[in-house]
Amino acid sequence: DAKTTQPTSMDCAEGRAANLPCNHSTISGNEYVYWYRQIHSQGPQYIIHGLKNNETNEMASLIITEDRKSSTLILPHATLRDTAVYYCIVRVGPRGSGAGSYQLTFGKGTKLSVIP
Amino acid sequence: DTGVSQDPRHKITKRGQNVTFRCDPISEHNRLYWYRQTLGQGPEFLTYFQNEAQLEKSRLLSDRFSAERPKGSFSTLEIQRTEQGDSAMYLCASAWYSQVDTQYFGPGTRLTVL
Numbered sequence: 001d002a003k004t005t006q007p008t009s010m011d012c013a014e015g016r017a018a019n020l021p022c023n024h025s026t027i028s029g030n031e032y033v034y035w036y037r038q039i040h041s042q043g044p045q046y047i048i049h050g051l052k053n054n055e056t057n058e059m060a061s062l063i064i065t066e067d068r069k070s071s072t073l074i075l076p077h078a079t080l081r082d083t084a085v086y087y088c089i090v091r092v093g094p095r096g097s098g099a100g101s102y103q104l105t106f107g108k109g110t111k112l113s114v115i116p
Numbered sequence: 117d118t119g120v121s122q123d124p125r126h127k128i129t130k131r132g133q134n135v136t137f138r139c140d141p142i143s144e145h146n147r148l149y150w151y152r153q154t155l156g157q158g159p160e161f162l163t164y165f166q167n168e169a170q171l172e173k174s175r176l177l178s179d180r181f182s183a184e185r186p187k188g189s190f191s192t193l194e195i196q197r198t199e200q201g202d203s204a205m206y207l208c209a210s211a212w213y214s215q216v217d218t219q220y221f222g223p224g225t226r227l228t229v230l
Binding site for chain 2 (some may be wrong): 021034042043045046108
């Protein structure tokens with residue numbers, strides 16, 4: 001699976017949009033971009049994923065560049081409860097029936113602090 | 117609650133003792149993963165099951181670690197002869213085998229080895 005690069009930490013004012021970047025310059029055509037977050041002392045929480053197109057759900061938006069070498073997770077109106085470590089993960093899709101474990105390879109992520 | 121559950125949430129044990137953790141996945145999910153997370157690091161993959169079959173176990177940290185999923189539902193992770201270096205958060209995740217295979221995590225079991 002391709003490696004990702006994220007800033008170690010970021011601050012965001014409460015109520016403003018939080019834009020979290022991720023570089024994945026070695027991504028291949030069948031690899032998805034996943035975002036998870038981990039609030040202190042909890043298990044990781046799935047946020048969103050995408051392959052080529054931009055995606056939006058009730059939690060966030062994911063913007064993937066046309067060359068797919070980078071992406072940005074957008075939390076449109078950050079709240080204090082969004083303070084967490086955010087992980088960008090690139091992972092290949094299924095290789096065939098029963099093949100591959102599809103485990104997630106976590107880096108150190110970005111520590112987002114939402115400030116009142 | 118239909119999420120992933122883990123038991124116990126916290127475990128304190130003495131070095132050399134055996135410990136067992138349980139994970140109950142989301143009921144319709146056929147894939148189950150175990151991860152370990154140490155302080156300041158992201159989760160690290162250990163093993164996974166598809167139904168009752170353990171399809172990947174080479175990442176288990178040593179032969180002291182073993183996992184089972186006997187009926188394709190809940191799973192257990194056992195650590196024998198615990199060492200202080202085993203102190204960590206042990207996380208379980210489940211997923212439905214699909215093109216996307218989105219994994220949903222439980223709250224974790226925090227192990228402290230004295």
